[in-house]
Amino acid sequence: xxxxxxxxxxxxxxxxxxxxxxxxxxxxxxxxxxxxxxxxxxxxxxxxxxxxxxxxxxxxxxxxxxxxxxxxxxxxxxxxxxxxxxxxxxxxxxxxxxxxxxxxxxxxxxxxxxxxxxxxxxxxxxxxxxxxxxxxxxxxxxxxxxxxxxxxxxxxxxxxxxxxxxxxxxxxxxxxxxxxxxxxxxxxxxxxxxxxxxxxxxxxxxxxxxxxxxxxxxxxxxxxxxxxxxxxxxxxxxxxxxxxxxxxxxxxxxxxxxxxxxxxxxxxxxxxxxxxxxxxxxxxxxxxxxxxxxxxxxxxxxxxxxxxxxxxxxxxxxxxxxxxxxxxxxxxxxxxxxxxxxxxxxxxxxxxxxxxxxxxxxxxxxxxxxxxxxxxxxxxxxxxxxxxxxxxxxxxxxxxxxxxxxxxxxxxxxxxxxxxxxxxxxxxxxxxxxxx
Numbered sequence: 217x218x219x220x221x222x223x224x225x226x227x228x229x230x231x232x233x234x235x236x237x238x239x240x241x242x243x244x245x246x247x248x249x250x251x252x253x254x255x256x257x258x259x260x261x262x263x264x265x266x267x268x269x270x271x272x273x274x275x276x277x278x279x280x281x282x283x284x285x286x287x288x289x290x291x292x293x294x295x296x297x298x299x300x301x302x303x304x305x306x307x308x309x310x311x312x313x314x315x316x317x318x319x320x321x322x323x324x325x326x327x328x329x330x331x332x333x334x335x336x337x338x339x340x341x342x343x344x345x346x347x348x349x350x351x352x353x354x355x356x357x358x359x360x361x362x363x364x365x366x367x368x369x370x371x372x373x374x375x376x377x378x379x380x381x382x383x384x385x386x387x388x389x390x391x392x393x394x395x396x397x398x399x400x401x402x403x404x405x406x407x408x409x410x411x412x413x414x415x416x417x418x419x420x421x422x423x424x425x426x427x428x429x430x431x432x433x434x435x436x437x438x439x440x441x442x443x444x445x446x447x448x449x450x451x452x453x454x455x456x457x458x459x460x461x462x463x464x465x466x467x468x469x470x471x472x473x474x475x476x477x478x479x480x481x482x483x484x485x486x487x488x489x490x491x492x493x494x495x496x497x498x499x500x501x502x503x504x505x506x507x508x509x510x511x512x513x514x515x516x517x518x519x520x521x522x523x524x525x526x527x528x529x530x531x532x533x534x535x536x537x538x539x540x541x542x543x544x545x546x547x548x549x550x551x552x553x554x555x556x557x558x559x560x561x562x563x564x565x566x567x568x569x570x571x572x573x574x575x576x577x578x579x580x581x582x583x584x585x586x587x588x589x590x591x592x593x594x595x596x597x598x599x600x601x602x603x604x605x606x607x608x609x610x611x612x613x614x615x616x617x618x619x620x621x622x623x624x625x626x627x628x629x630x631x632x633x634x635x636x637x638x639x640x641x642x643x644x645x646x647x648x649x650x651x652x
Contacts, residue, residue, distance in 0.1 A: 249371060249372060250428075254429045255429060257387070263392055265415055267395025274291075275403050285620035286621045288495055288613075289488075289616065304456035307362060310359060318363045323360065327423065371431070397511060477601075480601065482636070483574070486547060488612040488616055492620060494566070495512075497563070497625055515567035522572050523571060527575070541640050543577050547636050548634070616632075
């Protein structure tokens with residue numbers, strides 16, 4: 217297979233200095249790269265399908281286990297546990313295999329799984345097998361999510377990477393919002409059975425778009441000699457354990473990083489509370505259904521975009537640690553007030569404010585890690601950050617959902633609000649004493 221023009225352009229730009237008077241980079245120059253367009257569109261359609269899958273899961277919970285917050289906690293296993301179990305191995309496998317082939321096969325396999333899920337429900341007369349099927353679905357999704365970013369530097373020249381990543385992120389965010397908002401209405405209109413077939417079509421389309429990429433084969437001389445697969449997987453697992461160990465040792469030495477990791481766990485707990493309790497309130501208590509959850513997700517996304525914009529107006533010298541803690545306090549008041557005021561207009565306010573705060577906190581967390589963590593360990597910190605985020609979510613979502621069923625959603629809102637307020641105030645006092 218002959219190398220494509222955009223691949224030749226990439227190799228020329230990588231191996232040659234930028235000429236004087238070179239054309240200014242623009243989004244249009246990136247969009248002219250055929251391989252990038254197909255890759256990014258595939259990712260956007262895949263993200264659209266993933267949001268549909270979450271909407272289908274929420275719809276099935278309402279049918280399978282109505283009036284139960286704990287059912288949402290149990291369902292969260294389908295998309296959190298695969299991350300925890302496969303995190304040490306996915307990167308190793310993706311590096312061994314041909315990435316374009318991984319994405320095509322993964323998307324087609326996801327489409328196959330989704331297409332036959334309604335028939336599985338009909339044959340078993342139960343929704344229970346769906347959760348095992350979706351566990352497999354999200355496990356396969358990890359390979360897509362790992363292979364895709366690894367392909368971007370292959371198809372885009374180094375000097376265009378920032379623009380390419382910006383465009384790709386924009387497409388992904390648009391697909392996320394569209395998938396959550398439209399997905400809720402689509403499933404309400406079409407029903408969950410037809411929803412599975414539509415969802416299967418999105419992943420089939422995503423895999424077919426990857427077929428449009430024309431990548432030259434990688435010369436065997438440029439590829440390192442591979443060890444046996446079993447040995448490679450064991451090595452990957454040991455490397456992962458080493459990263460965790462080094463992170464823990466580093467946390468005991470650097471209080472700033474310990475603070476950020478602690479805030480990641482706290483934010484994961486807030487996210488798990490939102491999944492187990494707030495979705496239940498919107499979908500079943502307020503009787504807005506899955507379409508209402510989709511609208512809430514869209515409002516949350518608008519809030520996150522607003523938070524990113526507002527943070528860009530703040531001076532970079534601001535104390536980001538205190539900003540994180542002060543941003544947690546409004547969360548506590550939203551939950552405390554929400555325990556007495558479960559109204560639609562208040563949930564809209566919660567979505568906007570929570571999105572703004574969530575965006576500010578996550579950006580501050582990443583910035584502190586960029587500023588404070590030395591380069592030699594920075595990669596390991598970020599490699600384990602997502603693992604810790606999923607671990608924090610799954611460790612908190614079960615007790616929160618169970619307690620909400622044993623007591624009430626109002627009681628959990630009040631208790632969670634008090635807990636966040638108490639932790640935030642303690643953190644502020646500690647930081648001020650530490651600074652002095």
